[in-house]
Amino acid sequence: MWKIGLIGCGNVGLGLLRILEAKKESLRERYGFTFTVTGVVDPFRGSVGNEEGLDLKALLEAADAKASLDGLGEAIDLDWLLQGRADVIVEATPTNLHDGMPGLGHIRRALEAGCHVVSTNKGPVSLALPELEALARSKGVQYRIEGVLLSGTPAINLAQEALAGCDILSVQGIVNGTTNFILTRMEEGADYQAALSEAQELGYAETDPTADVEGWDAAVKAQVMANVFLGEALTVSDVDRQGITHLKPADIEAARSRGRRVKLIAKVERSGGAVRATVTPTELPLDHPLAGVSGAVNALTYETDHLGEVTIIGPGAGRVETGQALLVDLLALNRH
């Protein structure tokens, strides 16, 4: 019986709770996974706990009604959970790429206390992945981050289990849906500004799109790829990064006239003993598996010793999807 503590009860955290509540029976039958959620900590919705397990149905009803969670359990904080009341902390507070807080603090404290951590938070990953992985190892627990890379598309679990036994030589892919949507629209004739505005209207791009269009988001993911797939403790500043803001319709058209398509590709590879990580607009031949990946879809191609190239394609964003990424990590903890 896993005791789960959830820190950050926004759309992603609630997405996980909804899946856990809806699939409680099938998770037990199919995977032998049983759980209680002993506490939820959120500065806006409220922080409540119950050593016997919170009533998830009541909690989700309160969240749907945008009501406070107060009264659904005793008032708690993270420390309450870390005093033996959680085996795993699900960290799902908002991403902060500047200093990683508050998520980084939560994750450090949880690992330090001997709890597993499952997290979708890119800030701590970008700033402190090698430190956090070492801390987890020293405590005999795991820090799992499936949702950080391709949202729900299980790129990390694929590499760790379904590709187990292979050596991964390089990994490249489309890891940012916003820029891929913009490039797809530019190929259809829009100019950069019009494509960006459309992405913003559809909710794919933020009001300040810098993190996406300058390649920062992709660079964090390249860093994760280097760490997780090639075992190299890179930081985000080690990533050679170029965004898409300089691309003109003429560049897209010139590639097309050569039978090629421009994609923003994040790539990590071993090269002369070192690991090189790049984010660059790249012309791909049309028959490359990544060339056909359009819109807000993400994809990664792994080059392996035993299998040559293996590609996974799937959704790159979404609330249910990110909740699923947290679930797949919880189920992986349950297997190991």
Place this chain on the structure above:
Amino acid sequence: MWKIGLIGCGNVGLGLLRILEAKKESLRERYGFTFTVTGVVDPFRGSVGNEEGLDLKALLEAADAKASLDGLGEAIDLDWLLQGRADVIVEATPTNLHDGMPGLGHIRRALEAGCHVVSTNKGPVSLALPELEALARSKGVQYRIEGVLLSGTPAINLAQEALAGCDILSVQGIVNGTTNFILTRMEEGADYQAALSEAQELGYAETDPTADVEGWDAAVKAQVMANVFLGEALTVSDVDRQGITHLKPADIEAARSRGRRVKLIAKVERSGGAVRATVTPTELPLDHPLAGVSGAVNALTYETDHLGEVTIIGPGAGRVETGQALLVDLLALNRH
């Protein structure tokens, strides 16, 4: 320490032994997987065993020199292995789709004796998958068949672990490299006979190509997909099957004029309470992830509740690849 017995020492079995010998150290370090190969049973190369473990290097050298294995251990048979000298039987004898023998007999006896079975043999799967799965369950062991579906591309392990927690609603894909190669060449202008001859020259197609071009091989895989992904105990005769022999260049061209591409698609889906399995030449829009899969590559698209569509693309044949499929199943046994 896993005690492994290998039945059938052809290219696939040797492919596994080569990987095991080459990666012995890294398998222990990365996955905590340790093993000895206690016996090898093969009617042509010889059948030898050693309770302390065979010398794999000597065994591979003899195989490379096309020499007999006799003398590399004591003379044994399957029964010797099943008397407590193997935890897992790797069954890699040649496929026989008519009565499944000798593989079906080996697998029944191994499961009956309480050994796990890892196998790439399509005959027993086609004829007796529900029976063998029930037998394995009743004995508390596993019958794992990753290599049967997409050779080394880990479609089954992906669904069981990386997509854990999702409900799989349907699965469709390109599961036969020979027909996909022929269709790719026909799209480039060859007629059916010329494309088939080329596939035969390159070793993709057998001298008697019926199993591939009439869709029988794909139908066995559709049956596996129904059993493994949708939990429905179909037999191969339940699969609605149509091959590619009737296709004319004009059909391919007509599809192309509509912006579509013809692929031989194996599909399983829930439909009104039942599971429907089909193998049919299908016109796909060019932006479908499966439309870009050309030549001898295989691919599957899973439609799931939490993630929508997830696609995996990878090699559909090859000796190293199939050895890797056996390895990934051995490593999965080691995790569970």
